[in-house]
Structures are given as structure tokens and as C-alpha cells.
Amino acid sequence: xxxxxxxxxxxxxxxxxxxxxxxxxxxxxxxxxxxxxxxxxxxxxxxxxxxxxxxxxxxxxxxxxxxxxxxxxxxxxxxxxxxxxxxxxxxxxxxxxxxxxxxxxxxxxxxxxxxxxxxxxxxxxxxxxxxxxxxxxxxxxxxxxxxxxxxxxxxxxxxxxxxxxxxxxxxxxxxxxxxxxxxxxxxxxxxxxxxxxxxxxxxxxxxxxxxxxxxxxxxxxxxxxxxxxxxxxxxxxxxxxxxxxxxxxxxxxxxxxxxxxxxxxxxxxxxxxxxxxxxxxxxxxxxxxxxxxxxxxxxxxxxxxxxxxxxxxxxxxxxxxxx
Numbered sequence: 001x002x003x004x005x006x007x008x009x010x011x012x013x014x015x016x017x018x019x020x021x022x023x024x025x026x027x028x029x030x031x032x033x034x035x036x037x038x039x040x041x042x043x044x045x046x047x048x049x050x051x052x053x054x055x056x057x058x059x060x061x062x063x064x065x066x067x068x069x070x071x072x073x074x075x076x077x078x079x080x081x082x083x084x085x086x087x088x089x090x091x092x093x094x095x096x097x098x099x100x101x102x103x104x105x106x107x108x109x110x111x112x113x114x115x116x117x118x119x120x121x122x123x124x125x126x127x128x129x130x131x132x133x134x135x136x137x138x139x140x141x142x143x144x145x146x147x148x149x150x151x152x153x154x155x156x157x158x159x160x161x162x163x164x165x166x167x168x169x170x171x172x173x174x175x176x177x178x179x180x181x182x183x184x185x186x187x188x189x190x191x192x193x194x195x196x197x198x199x200x201x202x203x204x205x206x207x208x209x210x211x212x213x214x215x216x217x218x219x220x221x222x223x224x225x226x227x228x229x230x231x232x233x234x235x236x237x238x239x240x241x242x243x244x245x246x247x248x249x250x251x252x253x254x255x256x257x258x259x260x261x262x263x264x265x266x267x268x269x270x271x272x273x274x275x276x277x278x279x280x281x282x283x284x285x286x287x288x289x290x291x292x293x294x295x296x297x298x299x300x301x302x303x304x305x306x307x308x309x310x311x312x313x314x315x316x317x318x319x320x321x322x323x
Contacts, residue, residue, distance in 0.1 A: 037223050040266075048267035049227040051112075051184075055263070055295040062297070068304070069122035076125055080171060084138065084163035085156060092138035092160055093118045094171055095125035103177035103318055104134045104168060106161055108193070110184025110216075110300075113143040113150060113233060124304040127311055130323030134173050136164055148234030150243055157189045161209065162202045179318050180212050181310075183300050187217025191245030191275070194252050206253055211317045215259040215303075215310050216268055216296050219246040219275035223267055246275050255285035257313045261294030268296065289313060 033041035040048060047053040055061075072095075073079070079093035105128055109121045118137040128135035138160035146152040161180065168175035182190030194212050198204040218224055221244045225235040241247060256279060260272040272288070279286035291299050291309045302308025306315055306322035315322065 037226050045223065045226060045267070046228040048265045049224055049229050051265065051296045054265045055297050057295070058297050061301065065123050065301070066120065069120060072122045072125045076129060079122070079125070079137075082167075082171075084160045087141075089139050089141050090156055090159070091118075092136055092164070093122070095122070095129055095135040095137075096171060097129050097132050097134045099132050100172045101174045102132055102134050102172060103179065103320070104136060104164060104173045104175075105179045105181055105314065105318065106136045106138065106164055107303075108157055108180065108182035108186035108189045109137060110182070110186040112229070113153065113185045113188075115142060123301075124311070127304050127306050127315075127322075131306065131315055131318075131320040133318060133320060134171065136160075143233055148232060150233060150239055154189060154192050154243060158193055158196055158202070161193055161196075162198075162204060165204055165208050176210075177318070178209055179314070180209050181214070181303070181314055182212075182217065183215045183303070183310075184217060184296065187214035188219065188221075188243075188245075190214045191217060191219050192243050194254065194256060195245050195248040197251065209254050211255045211257075213257040213259070213310065213314045213317055215299055216261065216264060216272070217258070217275075218268070218271050220244045220271065223271075227267075246278050249278060249282040249284060252279070252282075252284050255287075255317065257287045257289065257317060259289040259291060259299065259309055259313065261291045261296065261299040263293065263295035263298070265296070287313070 033043065036042050037045050052058055076095055079095045081091055081093055083091050107121060107124065109116050109118065118139045121137050125135045138157060140153050140156040143150055143153060165175045165178055180190050180193055190212055191214060193209065198208040199206050221235065221240045225240055258272050258276045260269050276286050276288040289309060299309060303310040305311045
């Protein structure tokens, strides 16, 4: 097939006019409906809270993470499984560091508030253990098993963090160096942990958690409430208000690092940027990290890499060095 000069020049012009990944989004030819949130109609908004629309390789990455989690357990040995509460789901996995009195990172997993378990997130453990930190991953109830309410999930996660602080010495941990990380809906939960009144509600120091690294999260629940996630989360005005970290900036006392990928959905990018800006305006210590070329699931993999976007930020915040 012959390439004409016009075709060649047209291709060059198209390449020159390409946009950053930050500005890319799935394109579909359809008639736009009534706006329900910002400039998004219902279909746009639903897609913006459905990761599969923007990350078509999610299944492959999920399978890879499962394999890597099993390999991590083979090399490190099984985690210590401990109950932090009375119900069957209220248990956590502790991947133990080799050194005594080691710092601790509590990782809050994602899954659209619907699923996944601590076992699915063993793959980052080697990075933490290698750097000299305990890696703690709690399980907690699914929103569909809690009657559509996020409150039981939030309280379980808070209690898991409180248990870890109180019982750190029992597994060789240093309670004074306790940090929290999270991703996706786990970052939302991490944000809610950050607004916890530890002294009033748990009898613990206000600075129980020394810092947070949250990637690809949601920090105000108004838009998720309007999206199709409202089909399985029974949002109420109280839930939206109380569990939107961005509305309680005065309660945040620890530094927060926020990360997002250029190939995230437009809402997950907006949520992260606006939370970072709100924290900055409130005079809170915050760092915003933009990961060019990463979608929602790809950036999650970097938590296992001490030189990846998330892994690097966690180790830097915890003042640890890679193994």
C-alpha cells in the first residue's frame, strides 16, 4: 500500500497534536443526557465510578497480584492471623519484620466497598518486611453484608488501627511509629481514619497515626452517592456528611500523601486533586503525586516496589530505606 505525502503529513500532524494521558478518556458517540454532576450526565458519572471502563486490564492485574501474594507468602511464611474484634470477619494479617521494635504500616485494601480480602494484598509484604517494617492488612465487612451502610466498615477499620496500636508490642512493633496506607475505596476509609478523634473515641493519643499515603481514592461522597454506587450503598445525608474526609479538615493532624494516575477515571483524578488543594488551603501537611501513564490498578502495583510511585512515598514517609 502506497503512502501519499498528504497521508504522511497528516499522520505527523496528528502525532504532534496528541494530548497528555491526563486528558485522555474513553470516547463514545452518543447523545449526552442531562447533567447530574458538574459536566457529567448519568452515564458519564456511572462510568467515572466504574474502574473497568477506564482500566481494561484490571483482570490481568488482579490475577498477577494474586500470584505475587502467594509467592510472597511462600518466601516470607504465612502472616500471623489475629482477631481485632468479635465478629468472624474482624481479623487481620500481620507480615512480621525481622527486627524488634519495628515500625508498622496498616494497609487498607480497596474493592469498591464490595469485596476483596486481606489475603488478596499480600504482594506488597516483601517490600515492607525487607525495609524493616511490619505490614498489617485488616479484613472488614462488605457494604452489602452491612445492609448497605458504610458505618460498620469504617468502625471496623478504626478498631483495627486501634488494636494495632495497643498490641504493637505483642508482635514486636513500635506503636509510636504507626502509619496507614490505602488504595481506592481503602483510601476513602484511610481518609476517614485520618479524621478519627482517637482520644475521645478510643482513649488513644491524638497522633496515634503518624502519617498516611493514600492512592486513587475518594474523599467526598456526594458524587459517588449520585453514581450507580448508590444502587448498593444506602447513602444517607448523615453518611455523606460524616464519612466525607474533605468536610472535616480540622480533624486531620497527620501528614497525608495523595497519589493518582494519569489514566484514572476523571472523578478519581478530581477527587484526589481537590482533596489535596483543600488540605493545602487549610494549612495541613500534604503532598500530591501525579503518576503519568498509570491507571487505577497499575498504580496499585507500585506499592510493592520501593522505587515505584506508591512504595517510594511510603518508605520516605516512614523514614525507611529499601532492602
